[in-house]
Amino acid sequence: MNTKYIDLINQTYYFPQEEFRLGDNGLEFHGIDLMALVEQYGAPLKFTYLPKISENINLAKKWFADAIEKNNYKGSYNYCYCTKSSHFKHVLNEALKNDIHIETSSAFDIDIVESLKKTGKVTDKTYVICNGFKRDRYIENIARLINNGHENCIPIIDNYEEIELLSDNIEGHFNVGIRIASEEEPKFEFYTSRLGIGYKNIIPFYEEQIKNNERVDLKMLHFFINTGIRDTAYYWNELVKCLKVYVRLKKICPSLDSLNIGGGFPIKNSLHFEYDYQYMINEILNQINITCAEAEMPVPNIFTEFGSFTVGESGGAIYEILYQKQQNDREKWNMINSSFITTLPDTWAISKRFIMLAINRWNDEYERVLLGGLTCDSDDYYNSEQNMAAIYLPKFRKEKPLYIGFFNTGAYQETIGGFGGLQHCLIPSPKHILIDRDKNNKITTKLFSEQQTSEQLLNILGYEH
Structure with missing residues (x-):
């Protein structure tokens, strides 16, 4: 027995x-x-x-490299670490050994970035993607980073006031992204994410605040859904809606060249855990290829912001x-x-x-x-x-x-x-x-x-x- x-x-x-x-x-x-x-x-x-942090980063890089080759994808891939998952110095030091980029979510994150720049862990070539709802301290810190020469800092616009707030603090030209306010799962307590700008409002927002603003270029469209990257009808439906917005925006915005698909890779929570990472990446790039080919436009460079996947395991x-x-x-x-x-x-x-x-x-x-x-x-x-x-x-x-x-x-x-x-x-x-x-x-x-x-x-x- x-x-x-x-x-x-x-x-x-x-x-x-x-x-x-x-x-x-x-x-x-x-x-x-x-x-x-x-x-x-x-x-x-x-x-x-x-060592598990570096291992997972390099696994994801390899999966994307293989998918880019398989799908003959013409854009580049950039791995960003979502710092809110763990801000500890030992985590960032390990992650940054692997030629990655940073995604921030609040004002003090920028102080961490500046500390890492002093030690050479972060350079001016490192992308700093600034998410989150931005108010005075966060705006000031982002502006300071850009004013000090960090051109690869890209604030992701989360509300209608942020372009003006950034313009008042940044001395010259700067690049931005726009976050899509995705629709939540049907079983969720509300319909639309509080983060970002609604699908229908993105084109009007671009035309009103960015298109004729000589100091600002739109470089990135940001897409993330709360359930993460999973093989469900809901995820693929939201991705297709995002790609439709990207295509419409690209037609009137030549500077747009990047799509940020956020984070959301699951991590192992059971000894029964099964997830086909390679399949999901292949299919995402395939969907982007198809959509851009139909619209007769180049595919975007891909950014991801993996947090739990980077450090969780x-x-x-x-x-x-x-x-x-x-x-x-x-x-x-x-x-x-x-x-x-x-x-x-x-x-x-x-x-x-x-x-x-x-x-x-x-x-x-x-x-x-x-x-x-x-x-x-x-x-x-x-x-x-x-x-x-x-x-x-x-x-x-x-x-x-x-x-x-x-x-x-x-x-x-x-x-x-x-x-x-x-x-x-x-x-x-x-x-x-x-x-x-x-x-x-x-x-x-x-x-x-x-x-x-x-x-x-x-x-x-x-x-x-």
């Missing part, structure tokens, strides 16, 4: 997988002995495996099971030594699921459990896997510590959770480890931040010591 945790994993998934395998000491992630990491640094802890979190509470005949609560609300806020806010696996004790019998966090909040729990209606883990034994890992958590969790700030119920942020490989491909680890202390939290709250 197959009652061990390893039996459950083997009969449920194809295992091992590219990034996961079982070693002598327990689960390994990209060859990293996770129990050795726990033994060295303790738990709870978070980690970032930096580099991150992980490890917790220890502290205690088990039997609350009724069927429900066993395994209590972790941290909080889901504070360390993995997407599990609570949008019911997001990450890959979750036991780190050790794979040869022990398993049981069905619920996972609870330390806060006194009824929503601080995790109760099912992406492809399973429950969570199964090795049986709790007080004398045999059990560690569990959540994987592909590298996008958004730190910033949404308020890294370095107050946490719900004053649960401290766990320590954070950076994992890299040296020139001999040997794994190296470095402590990025210690677990928060009581003194740090009390200082934020204004208490004196």
Whole structure:
């Protein structure tokens, strides 16, 4: 009878997988002995495996290069990193090793860009695509970047006032893009995205504010839908509508030469995950080719703004099971030594699921459990896997510590959770480890931040010591 945790994993998934395998000491992630990491640094802890960032960037570049060759596509491809996914210096430094560009979303992003320029990580050739609703500080920072010679900074117009605001602050000529306010999925709470300018209003907006403005050239049309790049009738319908706008705009705007299809590549959220990235890219370029050929015009250069895809699969979190509470005949609560609300806020806010696996004790019998966090909040729990209606883990034994890992958590969790700030119920942020490989491909680890202390939290709250 197959009652061990390893039996459950083997009969449920194809295992091992590219990034996961079982070693002598327990689960390994990209060859990293996770129990050795726990033994060295303790738990709870978070980690970032930096080489995965470069790996995903270069995968996407290769997929686009292959699609460009297959479709005889005459435009270029530019990979941009969406900084709001993770603003950390170690993330940007790793990403920028790979000849990429930057997409920003707020005023302080420009300060980061300027800091990276000082160290040579960003140059004047780097595209800085400025999205988001822009007001005084953001406008001023964009203008400063352009006025200081960064011609490849392209503000993406999000509302009708931004051309005038930019013109008042930028000294000479500048380029802009326009974001399309795409229509949301039928099941969404509203019909049209609050971001950008509506399909029907883009041509009139161009003619009124840009066409006869000698200081401004329109270079880019920006398209993004909230569900991301997925093989659905909704996505293809919105893409076709976007291409129709591009064709109409290009006919009256010779300077328009780029189409930004945004971000939205999914990342692995289950060991059952399947997604044909190459097919999607091939089909997107094919649709653009067809539309532009029918209109007898050149195809646009392609920009993407991958955030989660860039950094998501580099991150992980490890917790220890502290205690088990039997609350009724069927429900066993395994209590972790941290909080889901504070360390993995997407599990609570949008019911997001990450890959979750036991780190050790794979040869022990398993049981069905619920996972609870330390806060006194009824929503601080995790109760099912992406492809399973429950969570199964090795049986709790007080004398045999059990560690569990959540994987592909590298996008958004730190910033949404308020890294370095107050946490719900004053649960401290766990320590954070950076994992890299040296020139001999040997794994190296470095402590990025210690677990928060009581003194740090009390200082934020204004208490004196």
